[in-house]
Amino acid sequence: MSDHHPDPAERDLPPLGTGPFRSRLAQITVIACFGGLLFGYDTGVANGAEGPMQIELGLSDLQIGFVISALVFAAAIGAFVGGTVSDRIGRRRSILIMSGLFLAGALLVVLSPAGPQLGEFYAPGYALLIAGRILLGLAVGAASSVVPVYLAELAPFEIRGSIAGRNEFAIVTGQLAAFVVNYVIFATLGHLDGIWRIMFAVCCLPAIALFVGMLRMPESPRWLVDKGRRADALQVLRTIRSEERAVAEIGTVEDIAGEEKETSQVGIRALLTNRHLITILLIAIGVGFVQQLTGINSIMYYGTRVLEESGMSEAQAPLANIAFGVVAVLGAVIALRNMDRLDRRTTFLIGLALTSICHVLVGIASVLLPEGNPARPFVILVLVVGFVLSMQTFLNVAVWVWLSEIFPLHMRGLGIGIAVFFLWIMNGIVALFFPSLVSGVGITGTFFLFAGVGVLSLLFVWRFVPETRGVSLELLEEKVTTGEIHIVTRKKRVVDALTRRR
Numbered sequence: 001m002s003d004h005h006p007d008p009a010e011r012d013l014p015p016l017g018t019g020p021f022r023s024r025l026a027q028i029t030v031i032a033c034f035g036g037l038l039f040g041y042d043t044g045v046a047n048g049a050e051g052p053m054q055i056e057l058g059l060s061d062l063q064i065g066f067v068i069s070a071l072v073f074a075a076a077i078g079a080f081v082g083g084t085v086s087d088r089i090g091r092r093r094s095i096l097i098m099s100g101l102f103l104a105g106a107l108l109v110v111l112s113p114a115g116p117q118l119g120e121f122y123a124p125g126y127a128l129l130i131a132g133r134i135l136l137g138l139a140v141g142a143a144s145s146v147v148p149v150y151l152a153e154l155a156p157f158e159i160r161g162s163i164a165g166r167n168e169f170a171i172v173t174g175q176l177a178a179f180v181v182n183y184v185i186f187a188t189l190g191h192l193d194g195i196w197r198i199m200f201a202v203c204c205l206p207a208i209a210l211f212v213g214m215l216r217m218p219e220s221p222r223w224l225v226d227k228g229r230r231a232d233a234l235q236v237l238r239t240i241r242s243e244e245r246a247v248a249e250i251g252t253v254e255d256i257a258g259e260e261k262e263t264s265q266v267g268i269r270a271l272l273t274n275r276h277l278i279t280i281l282l283i284a285i286g287v288g289f290v291q292q293l294t295g296i297n298s299i300m301y302y303g304t305r306v307l308e309e310s311g312m313s314e315a316q317a318p319l320a321n322i323a324f325g326v327v328a329v330l331g332a333v334i335a336l337r338n339m340d341r342l343d344r345r346t347t348f349l350i351g352l353a354l355t356s357i358c359h360v361l362v363g364i365a366s367v368l369l370p371e372g373n374p375a376r377p378f379v380i381l382v383l384v385v386g387f388v389l390s391m392q393t394f395l396n397v398a399v400w401v402w403l404s405e406i407f408p409l410h411m412r413g414l415g416i417g418i419a420v421f422f423l424w425i426m427n428g429i430v431a432l433f434f435p436s437l438v439s440g441v442g443i444t445g446t447f448f449l450f451a452g453v454g455v456l457s458l459l460f461v462w463r464f465v466p467e468t469r470g471v472s473l474e475l476l477e478e479k480v481t482t483g484e485i486h487i488v489t490r491k492k493r494v495v496d497a498l499t500r501r502r
Contacts, residue, residue: 013252013472014244016156025240028154029163031213033170035095035147038102038206040174042136043071044325045203047301048182048318049196056193057114063126068301069432070130071137076424078141083149083417085142090227091150091220091413094142099214101139102207108132109200136203145420148404149412153220154240156249157472161339164404168397169332174206175300176325183318222473225253226409252474253409271411276483281415283464284406288423290348290457291399294355295450296391297427298434299324299384305435306384309443310366311377320381324388331392338393343469344402345489348461351394356454358387362447380443405468408477465489 046068054064086094109132113125147167155163182199189195218240224233230250237246271277299306303324307317338347362383369376407415437446466489468476479485 013248014242016158016245017242019242021238021240021242025154025163028217028240029151029166031210031217032095032147032150033166034206034210034213035098035143036167036170037174037177038099038203038210039140039143039147040171040176041178041206042102042106042140042174042203043297044175044178044300045182045199046071047179047303047321048186049199052186053196056196057125057129059126065432067129067133069428070133071140072424072428072431074134074137075141075144076421076428078138078143079145079420079424080141080417081138082142083145083413083415083420085413086146086149086223087411087413090223091146091153092214092217093219094146095150096211096214098139098142098146099207099211101135101142102210103204105132105135105137105139106200106203106207108135110197110204141420141424144400144424145413145416148400149416150220152401152404152473153222153412154218156241156245157470159340160405160473161344161401161469162336164401165332165336165339165397168392168400169329169336172325172328172332172392172396176322176329179322179325183322186318221250222253222409225250230254252472255474268411268414270408271414274481276481277408277411277415279483280406280466280480280485281418283466284403284415284419285422286460287348287399287402287465288419289426290352290460291395292423292426292430293450293453293457294352294387294391294395295359295430295434295446296388296396298430299388300328301431302434303384306438306443307377307381309438310380311371311373312381316377323381323385327385327389328392328396331389332397334393335397339397339401340469343467344398345461345465345467347394347398348402348465349458351390351398352454352458352461354390354394355387356451356458358383358390359447359451359454362387363444363451366442366444366447402465402468405473405476406466406480408481409473 050064050068053059053067054061059067082094082098085097108128112129112132148164151167152160152164178199181202185195185198189198218236219232221233221236224230224236233253234246234250237250240246241249271281303321304317307320308314312320335347362380365379365383366376369379403416403419434446437449441449466480466485468485471479476485479488
């Protein structure tokens with residue numbers, strides 16, 4: 001934990017204070033987080049629906065693999081396009097379009113017809129199923145890049161971490177909801193044909209709620225200033241800040257936006273002509289890789305498979321899989337409490353240390369407890385639960401918050417879109433090869449491999465990732481654009497090391 005010493009520009013801002021504007025900010029956060037809820041539900045629903053779907057539709061293992069991975073790879077495109085589009089048309093309108101994609105994708109999946117030729121790749125029914133998953137993927141990817149930015153731009157810098165982090169809480173809540181709803185549907189309606197369609201149909205409800213809710217939500221004031229709409233931006237700020245704070249804050253935002261316009265370079269042009277921006281983009285891509293190479297989504301997508309490989313029965317595994325969703329939500333709650341108390345770098349380092357230890361312990365347990373040992377599946381379950389809890393408490397929330405903060409306003413959508421594009425590509429690669437990895441080297445080799453990657457990730461974060469906590473977006477923008485953020489972080493690292501020695 002470290003004390004934050006505000007920059008002079010931040011000290012000039014009046015204190016945040018209390019008032020009705022706090023309730024309005026909370027309301028906006030809840031509605032926007034339905035995007036995260038959909039993100040979580042639509043990625044988690046396949047963990048339980050894919051088995052009945054494969055049996056009813058007569059799909060091969062390769063075909064069901066395409067159905068699952070179509071969403072992940074489409075999400076990479078959705079993240080990049082969503083970020084760029086949100087820079088052009090606004091965060092609010094982008095989220096409205098995204099909610100429509102969620103609804104349309106779910107309906108295509110639910111309504112995709114079965115038929116004697118569905119087992120062929122060219123069958124119309126199979127094509128419709130894939131199309132639905134692609135639409136869902138585009139929406140999930142857009143949600144992963146637009147919603148965190150929308151929340152970060154609306155939040156005051158003092159509590160930005162906890163507000164932007166609520167999106168990740170919504171994601172894991174959506175995944176838990178998917179696991180629980182799937183289990184309840186399977187337990188109560190398992191005798192019916194097409195229960196997987198019911199599972200996917202539930203996705204329509206939060207999509208409708210998001211669309212209706214966002215119709216009454218404001219645009220990001222920082223985006224409005226960037227587009228020269230100062231009066232509209234001030235009007236929005238007055239609903240989510242005190243009057244004095246709103247006037248002072250918009251002045252700071254305008255100053256930075258004015259400096260950007262003087263350079264006559266925004267978006268991709270500014271990125272390609274500034275080596276500091278290229279550096280921060282590469283670091284952001286690296287942070288996305290670090291998150292995915294922990295293997296967290298292997299558990300969220302294939303949790304039941306891991307538990308069955310450890311020796312758990314087919315009846316036990318789906319119920320035990322709910323534990324992963326429960327501890328993910330618990331970890332997110334803890335993370336939100338710590339987000340404005342712990343530095344981002346400290347959080348990353350603790351998370352990577354704990355997840356790597358959990359990986360090593362899973363590997364050791366799978367060696368010491370041979371197959372057939374009745375304790376084996378339950379010991380591995382406890383250790384994997386510990387991994388998911390560590391991941392959610394210290395890494396998942398912090399990564400999404402950090403990504404939403406680090407890029408300058410003029411390229412924020414573009415920057416996070418590119419970074420999250422590569423994050424989803426790595427997500428897809430891990431998801432695609434994880435079953436083969438487990439089959440080839442077993443749980444032991446798989447988790448030892450994750451542990452080795454975790455050690456390398458620790459070194460990467462310690463050496464390259466800059467600190468962003470407790471600094472206004474405008475000041476961060478200045479330090480990132482000039483490269484000063486790396487100097488400040490290195491100085492702080494040295495000071496912290498000297499303090500510990502004393």
